[in-house]
Amino acid sequence: MNKYIHRFHVLSISLGLLAAIGFVYNSVILGLLFPKVERFDPIGTQWEIAGIIVGASLFLIAVFHLVAMLAMLLRALNLRSVSWRVAALLVLGILSGILILADLTMLQEIGKQYAQGWHSTGEWTILFTSTALHALFIGLSLPALIANLRAPGSSPDEPMLRDHVAFQLTHLTGSLCGALGTAAWLTAVAIQAPTWILEQTVITLGGLILTPYLLILLVWLWSKRKDLIPDWFDEKQIQDVAKASLGTLLVTPPIMLLFYLLQIKLPDGDLWGLLWLPAYLFLTLLTFSAGTLLLSRE
Known part of the structure; x- marks a missing residue:
């Protein structure tokens, strides 16, 4: 060490x-x-x-x-x-x-x-x-x-190896934060949380859950400050990010469509109106980060 x-x-x-x-x-x-x-x-x-x-x-x-x-x-x-x-x-x-x-x-x-x-x-x-x-x-x-x-x-002295570890850590953190956020809004839906509670807690709690990912992401971006943007990813990472992005694009729209239908069909539409943004944000983060992480370990 x-x-x-x-x-x-x-x-x-x-x-x-x-x-x-x-x-x-x-x-x-x-x-x-x-x-x-x-x-x-x-x-x-x-x-x-x-x-x-x-x-x-x-x-x-x-x-x-x-x-x-x-x-x-x-x-x-x-x-x-x-x-x-x-x-x-x-x-x-x-x-x-x-x-x-x-x-x-x-x-x-x-x-x-x-x-x-x-x-x-x-x-x-x-x-x-x-x-x-x-x-x-x-x-x-x-x-x-x-x-x-x-x-x-x-003690890896190779910059490429350190970059790979930082890349994995960023997406591990994103997966965990996305999972926490997704669990939070699913819980709110399951218990039919009152709208007045959601109005007071959605932004604060959502920001709190996102903070670890944002901080680790900033650490990763800081490590790339001397590199040109095209050099931020190696060839495999570019492929992994592209595949994960495509997977996220395929997964999130159907779920958000379901949210929209629930919002206009159910009597308690305010609940869905307050939760659609955190639902989309955390579901996207979970799908993208977890997908990228799984692909990077193949």
């Missing part, structure tokens, strides 16, 4: 252990604070001190997310292939990292609503959901980082 990647892994594991301790502390404090806030019990100065430590722990967890994802990304680019596990961890890490900002926002909102005498059940739900994602990322990434540190690794 490259010495710089090795150092990143050692730093990530060290930060991960500290982040795990901070996470446990935050979980205990939030678990104790939740019933007090919901009952509007008086909160003394000791809880304010605890809140400062919670904020510091969130900062530490955020730093761990950043360093751990960078270590895994460098490790992936240093290998001759990239796995679904690595891509899934990167997607999970990006989503969990973004939600740390939501944690801070929710804590501020809970404080404001507590001062006003309002219940904040919705904010607590979001906070506990994002906390669960943090736990999942910390719990999965630490063993992965330790395994990477122990495993022998190749």
